[in-house]
Structures are given as structure tokens and as C-alpha cells.
Amino acid sequence: SATKQRLFLLDYGAGNVRSLLNAVEQLGHSIEYIKSPADFAIADKIIFPGVGAFGYAMRALRSCGFAEPLKAYIDSGRPLMGICVGMQVLFDGSDESPDEPGLGVFEGRVQLFDKKLKSVPHMGWNAAQVVHQECALISAVPNISEGSRYYFVHSYAVPFTGEGAQRGFVHTATRYVDQVVVSSVWSKNVFATQFHPEKSGAAGLALLQSFIEGDLVRPLSTPAELRMPADVCEALTVRVVACLDVRANDQGDLVVTKGDQYDVRESADQGGDVRNLGKPVDLAKRYYDEGADEIAFLNITSFRNLPFKDTPMLEVLRQASRSIFVPLTIGGGVRDTIDPDGEHSWPAVEVAGEYFRSGADKVSIGSDAVYAAERYWQRLAGGVEPLDGTTAIEQIAERYGRQAVVVSVDPRRIYVKAPEDASHHHVIKTAVSGPNGEQFCWYQCTVKGGREGRDTDVRQLVMACEALGAGEILLNCMDKDGTNSGYDIELIADTKAAVSIPVIASSGAGKPEHFSEAVEQVGVEAVLAAGIFHRREVPIAAVKQHMLERGISIRVVDD
Numbered sequence: 009s010a011t012k013q014r015l016f017l018l019d020y021g022a023g024n025v026r027s028l029l030n031a032v033e034q035l036g037h038s039i040e041y042i043k044s045p046a047d048f049a050i051a052d053k054i055i056f057p058g059v060g061a062f063g064y065a066m067r068a069l070r071s072c073g074f075a076e077p078l079k080a081y082i083d084s085g086r087p088l089m090g091i092c093v094g095m096q097v098l099f100d101g102s103d104e105s106p107d108e109p110g111l112g113v114f115e116g117r118v119q120l121f122d123k124k125l126k127s128v129p130h131m132g133w134n135a136a137q138v139v140h141q142e143c144a145l146i147s148a149v150p151n152i153s154e155g156s157r158y159y160f161v162h163s164y165a166v167p168f169t170g171e172g173a174q175r176g177f178v179h180t181a182t183r184y185v186d187q188v189v190v191s192s193v194w195s196k197n198v199f200a201t202q203f204h205p206e207k208s209g210a211a212g213l214a215l216l217q218s219f220i221e222g223d224l225v226r227p228l229s230t231p232a233e234l235r236m237p238a239d240v241c242e243a244l245t246v247r248v249v250a251c252l253d254v255r256a257n258d259q260g261d262l263v264v265t266k267g268d269q270y271d272v273r274e275s276a277d278q279g280g281d282v283r284n285l286g287k288p289v290d291l292a293k294r295y296y297d298e299g300a301d302e303i304a305f306l307n308i309t310s311f312r313n314l315p316f317k318d319t320p321m322l323e324v325l326r327q328a329s330r331s332i333f334v335p336l337t338i339g340g341g342v343r344d345t346i347d348p349d350g351e352h353s354w355p356a357v358e359v360a361g362e363y364f365r366s367g368a369d370k371v372s373i374g375s376d377a378v379y380a381a382e383r384y385w386q387r388l389a390g391g392v393e394p395l396d397g398t399t400a401i402e403q404i405a406e407r408y409g410r411q412a413v414v415v416s417v418d419p420r421r422i423y424v425k426a427p428e429d430a431s432h433h434h435v436i437k438t439a440v441s442g443p444n445g446e447q448f449c450w451y452q453c454t455v456k457g458g459r460e461g462r463d464t465d466v467r468q469l470v471m472a473c474e475a476l477g478a479g480e481i482l483l484n485c486m487d488k489d490g491t492n493s494g495y496d497i498e499l500i501a502d503t504k505a506a507v508s509i510p511v512i513a514s515s516g517a518g519k520p521e522h523f524s525e526a527v528e529q530v531g532v533e534a535v536l537a538a539g540i541f542h543r544r545e546v547p548i549a550a551v552k553q554h555m556l557e558r559g560i561s562i563r564v565v566d567d
């Protein structure tokens with residue numbers, strides 16, 4: 009009689025393993041945590057989802073006493089699946105942490121992507137192309153389908169050469185503009201992916217299932233001929249993001265709301281209530297089913313002092329992440345926090361940690377990022393090293409990786425007659441002239457959900473945040489929010505030119521053409537909308553269909 013296999017999860021306490029747990033449960037399996045080195049001896053299969061920087065992961069493995077037992081486990085021939093950094097540490101080393109040797113299971117070094125022609129991190133849905141010439145040798149397990157897209161998020165990768173030792177272990181390769189990297193490896197009992205199957209919708213779940221239920225050991229014994237990098241096609245898609253602004257309404261229920269230029273209440277003659285567009289978890293699930301590539305929740309009243317542990321957003325995240333297998337971003341209140349009782353203080357990195365443990369993949373930082381940027385420029389002007397590791401952005405990026413840190417920008421246009429009227433701010437000439445015919449403007453950053461304008465412009469903000477370690481910019485625009493009149497393309501173009509991290513266009517989308525405009529005119533990596541999705545004016549599928557017709561690469565949802 010078959011004894012039940014024991015599946016283990018190797019976690020060194022860093023971060024978001026909840027999405028993996030959720031995915032395993034969704035597939036009808038259970039998974040135990042490796043708690044001590046002895047657990048390696050009783051495991052039948054192990055999944056190893058690495059998080060954070062390479063060096064952080066290796067140090068954590070060693071300090072838990074897991075590095076040697078892990079190697080011994082691999083040598084024993086039992087199946088291991090590594091994910092993301094959990095794949096990278098199987099190599100010899102990484103430029104991310106040059107002093108920290110890897111486990112050396114696979115020959116090669118992890119290197120930083122080149123930023124000249126593209127945004128880094130490589131973030132989004134891309135293909136994984138099987139590179140073996142003699143495909144007949146490749147069994148259906150692990151099951152990678154060539155047409156599917158998988159969710160990647162990383163700044164470092166192993167370059168794909170198709171030669172030498174790689175012939176023995178590279179399973180798939182992925183092109184990101186001018187570079188082709190190893191996106192999965194498979195050698196005997198070890199299978200590992202650079203992408204996140206637990207965040208890759210139905211395709212990712214199918215892959216995880218084939219690892220958990222299948223027979224992993226690879227039949228290939230002799231080194232294979234691999235395709236050459238030139239034969240691997242570019243397939244990164246533009247992400248369509250659904251955004252849910254969440255707050256408690258006057259009855260105290262958590263609702264998805266949506267403002268016009270950040271005002272979320274009905275007009276006074278209609279009662280002045282907070283607009284209610286639905287329940288956060290239900291709506292998010294609907295967007296997942298409809299093909300959203302990513303979902304963002306913004307807790308828009310987080311500037312109020314609430315006991316952090318009681319925040320109902322944590323429960324929303326827990327529930328949403330149980331049935332949604334695309335990346336979840338959560339924003340609002342990521343800053344050093346003191347509970348109203350004055351006794352509990354939560355450093356921002358702990359607030360973020362609580363969000364990650366509840367199912368978030370990224371956190372977004374609004375107000376606190378503005379203060380951090382102001383401090384950055386002050387220190388620079390004062391001749392002091394601007395990076396001292398004390399800001400939320402730096403600390404969260406160090407611990408969870410920069411891809412996990414999104415900066416949400418809430419700017420508004422300030423028109424000026426002439427550039428010099430904007431004092432030290434970065435001014436653009438605009439085709440959308442101001443109320444008095446002004447032809448110049450700058451973009452002022454705001455904090456506290458647009459309630460307070462600051463003496464900082466968007467360019468200053470995003471450049472400082474990129475230097476501090478942010479991995480992505482969510483670019484709203486107060487003037488455009490809720491207007492359905494299209495994105496502020498001038499703002500987006502100007503911001504995109506200032507940074508090399510991905511930019512999400514937000515605020516103002518009213519029809520499918522608006523999405524393709526931002527992609528075609530500016531080259532944004534992602535497009536976001538709220539109101540038109542909530543009110544069912546434009547379905548996500550219509551946005552994708554339109555982009556497809558325009559020749560823009562998008563993810564078609566697997567069944």
C-alpha cells in the first residue's frame with residue numbers, strides 16, 4: 009500500500025510563502041514546513057521558494073543549518089523544486105552578492121540584467137521556451153506549455169548560452185529584449201524555475217501540480233543539443249492591472265470605492281456617502297477570473313491612526329490570496345507606525361512583513377516615499393551619503409527584494425506661465441494648456457491621499473526612490489483620476505524617461521484605446537484602471553482584445 013508522500017516547504021523565514029501554500033492547497037494537497045535540519049531526512053519532496061537577495065537567502069540557509077542538509081537531500085535523488093531565488097542559489101554564485109557562494113548544484117553565475125535597452129527588474133508575464141532539440145526525450149513532466157505565460161520578477165538571471173554544462177540541465181529559456189536567460193533547469197531530481205508558478209494563474213498551477221503529483225526524475229542521460237539564444241523569441245506581455253481602492257464606509261464595512269479626482273463621496277444632494285462599488289475579495293476574484301494580470305489593493309484611509317494588527321485589510325489579503333494566483337500588491341500605511349495606544353510601534357518593514365505574510369507579493373508606498381525622497385535630496389545637497397539604510401524603501405528592498413517595493417505617486421499638475429516660475433521644479437511644456445492659457449506645468453507630489461501638496465516634483469520623487477531601491481512606479485494623476493478621459497501621457501512619458509524601473513500607467517482610463525496609447529506612445533510595462541472595471545463599462549477582456557489587435561503582446565488566459 010502506498011504511504012502518503014510528505015511534501016515539505018523550505019522557508020527560511022523571509023517572506024511571502026503564503027501564495028505557495030495557497031496554491032498547494034488549491035491543488036488539494038497539504039505541505040509541511042521544514043523546521044529543523046532533521047526534516048530533510050523525512051521529506052519525500054521539497055519546494056524551495058527563495059525570497060530576497062541572493063546573499064540574504066544563502067546566509068539565512070546557513071544560519072538555519074539548512075545548507076548542508078539541502079545538498080545531502082539533493083544528492084539522495086529525492087525531488088526538489090526551486091523557485092526564483094530558490095533556483096538562483098543552486099548555481100555557483102551571483103553578482104548580487106559576490107562574496108556569498110551558492111550551492112553549486114548547477115554550473116554558472118547569476119548576473120544583473122543590462123539596463124541599457126530595457127527596464128529592470130524583468131517584471132511580468134513571459135514565455136518559457138523549451139530549448140531541447142530532441143524534444144521526444146522530454147516527458148510531459150514537468151509540464152511546461154510553450155504558449156503559456158508565467159510570472160517573472162527578478163533583476164538577476166543566469167545568461168542562456170546553450171553550450172557547455174548548460175546542455176545537461178537547462179530546460180527552458182526566456183528572452184527579455186536583448187538578453188536570453190535560463191528560465192528553468194531540470195537535472196535528474198532537481199527542477200527549478202526563475203518564474204513564479206504560484207503566481208502564474210492556471211498555467212502555473214498546472215506546473216506545480218505536475219511536480220507534486222508527477223514522477224520528476226528526468227529520463228535524459230546524455231547532454232542534449234540545445235537551441236541557440238537567437239532562436240528564443242521575445243514574449244514579455246504588457247500587464248493589465250485592476251486596482252481596488254478600499255476603505256470603510258460610514259457603516260463601518262470595508263468597501264471598494266472609487267473617487268473622482270480622489271473625492272470618493274457622492275455629491276451632497278445624493279447623501280454624501282462613500283461610494284460603494286462592491287466587496288474587495290469578490291471583486292478581486294472576479295478580476296482574476298476575467299484575466300487581470302495583477303491586482304492592487306490600496307487602503308486609502310491608512311493615514312488615519314488605526315491599530316495596525318486590527319487592520320481589516322490583512323483579512324482581505326488572506327482571503328483574496330486563497331483563490332487568486334496572480335501577483336497582489338497592497339498599499340496604504342506602509343511606514344513606521346505607532347498604534348493609538350502608544351505602546352506598539354511597527355517599523356515599516358514589519359508592516360510590510362505582515363502584508364507579505366498575509367498574501368501580498370508587493371507593497372506600495374505613497375506618502376512615506378515622498379518624505380524619503382525629500383530626505384534623500386536634502387542629504388545629497390548637504391554633502392551627506394543619501395543612502396543610509398534607514399528608510400522603509402531601503403529596508404523592505406533589502407529584506408524582500410526590490411521587486412517587492414512599488415512607489416505609488418499621487419501627483420497633480422501645477423501650471424506656470426514660464427518655466428522659471430516653477431522655481432527649482434522640473435517643468436514640461438504641455439499641449440494641454442492651463443485655465444489661463446499656461447503652456448508649462450510641473451507635477452507636484454502629494455501625501456495623505458492627495459490632501460497635502462509638497463515642495464517635491466514627480467521627477468525628484470521617482471529618481472530618489474529608484475536610488476533608494478524601489479522596483480516599480482505606480483503612476484497615478486489626481487487631475488485625471490476617475491475622469492475616463494485617458495491617461496496623462498505627458499506625465500507618464502516624462503516619468504518613464506527619468507527611471508529604468510517599470511512604470512504602471514494609472515488614472516483616467518476610459519476606453520480600450522487609452523491603454524494602447526500608453527503602451528505605444530510611452531512604452532509602459534503595465535496599464536491600470538479602476539472605475540471602468542468596477543462599473544463594468546469596459547471588461548478586461550475587451551482591453552486585451554484591443555491591444556492584441558494593435559499588435560501589443562498580452563497574456564491570453566489559460567483555461
Ligand code: 1PR
Pocket residue numbers: 251252253266267269270271272306307308309310311339340341342372373374375376416417418455456457458484485488489490491492514515516517536537538539540
Ligand atoms: O500614502 O502610503 O498610506 O498610501 C495611500 C495609498 O492610497 C496611495 O497609493 C494613494 O494613491 C491611495 N489613495 C489615497 N487616497 C485616495 C483617494 O482616491 N482618495 N487612491 C487614493 C488613489 C488612485 C488609483 C486609482 C487610479 C485609477 N486612487 O488607485 O485606482 O487613479 O482610477 P481610474 O481608472 O478610475 O481613473 P500611503
